[in-house]
Amino acid sequence: MDEIINKCNEKIKEKFNIGYHHLRSIEISECVYADDIVIIAGSEKRLKENLDIWNAELERHNMTINKKKTKVMVITNEGKKLNMKIGQENIEQVKKFKYLGAVIEESGVQDIEINERIVSAAKVYHAIKSTIIRKREISRNTKMKVYKSIFRPILTYGCEGWILDNRTKSKIQSLEMKYLRAVKGITRCDRIRNSDVREELGIKSMTEFIENKQLGWWGHLQRMHNQSQVKQVWEAKPQGRKRKGRPKKTWDEVIAEIITTRGSTWREAKQTALDKKAWFKFIND
Structure with a gap:
């Protein structure tokens, strides 16, 4: 494939x-996973x-694009219609x-x-509510293992x-507490x-769990070298006109807020994140 x-x-x-990214134009033409x-x-x-x-390069290697699974989408608010084909076959345009x-x-x-x-x-909660979560014969420990290994992921x-x-x-907290209260047998x-x-x-x-996952990913980004394409794409600052109205909160702003509430600064956190063990300790303390 390479x-x-x-x-x-x-x-x-x-x-x-x-x-x-650092005044350098970041350009891509594809994302490939397997x-x-x-x-x-x-x-x-x-x-x-x-x-x-x-299409031509894949055919040269005796591979074909699955036309039924292939879709086209435009990231826009204008509802633009595309006319895309593979050979003579039209590709379906989708909204998501x-x-x-x-x-x-x-x-x-x-x-x-x-x-x-x-x-x-x-759906998972309702599927297992009567057979696992509320079932007295099943231990609380087992119910929480299901929570951690299936429901939460x-x-x-x-x-x-x-x-x-x-x-x-x-909304997330409401669903989270439905599960946990059912485990305890309370309402x-x-x-x-x-x-x-x-x-x-x-x-x-669940909110703290999500924040920890976000901090984990942010720390991983800090440890990447600046030539890493993943880091460059993630940290690239897009150009162009901003939408009207109040600017939406960025991901970096979310991370900065989490770091502040945990008693650190952006600069201190960037330094701490370079040490994987120290960053893990910061996240989980």
Whole structure:
């Protein structure tokens, strides 16, 4: 696959600029994970050219693009219609697409992805509520193992890059406490504090768990060298006109707030994060 990627990159005339990192233009034309490929371009014309290059190179290696699974999407608020084909077959244009388990939506916001996580976790809760969570014959320890190994991972998959508002945090907490209160065999009518429930079960809040995952990823980024493409893409500052209205909170601002609430500064945290063990201790203390 590496040979195909290199050949395609040699033939692609213009890559997509996603922003600047340390005054250097960061450009990409694809994201590849095993045989899952996302081809990226700044215009319909360039996308057609890039798709043709990939299609020809794959065929040269006796490989074909699965036309039924292939979709096209425009990240825009204008509802632009594309006419994309592989050979003579049209590619379906979609408003959202699931890639590596995460939903990417045409407006570029995370709301749909986060809501799908909440819905998926809620389905798990209702599926096992009567057979596991509320069943007296099953130990509390086993119920919490299910929480940690199944329920929580489904709810927080991909949370490292989330930007949560208070409304979404409330929805996550509500679902979290449904599970934990069911484990204890109590309801909201029992008027027991959420913090007391978590303390008795020996579990951190879902919000704190998500924050820890985000800090873990941020620390990993700090330890990457500046030539790492992952770091360059993640930290690149996009150019262009800003949308009207109040600016949305950035991921860096979310991380800065978490760091501040934990008694450190951005500069101190960047230094601490370079030491993996020290950063792990900072996150979990």
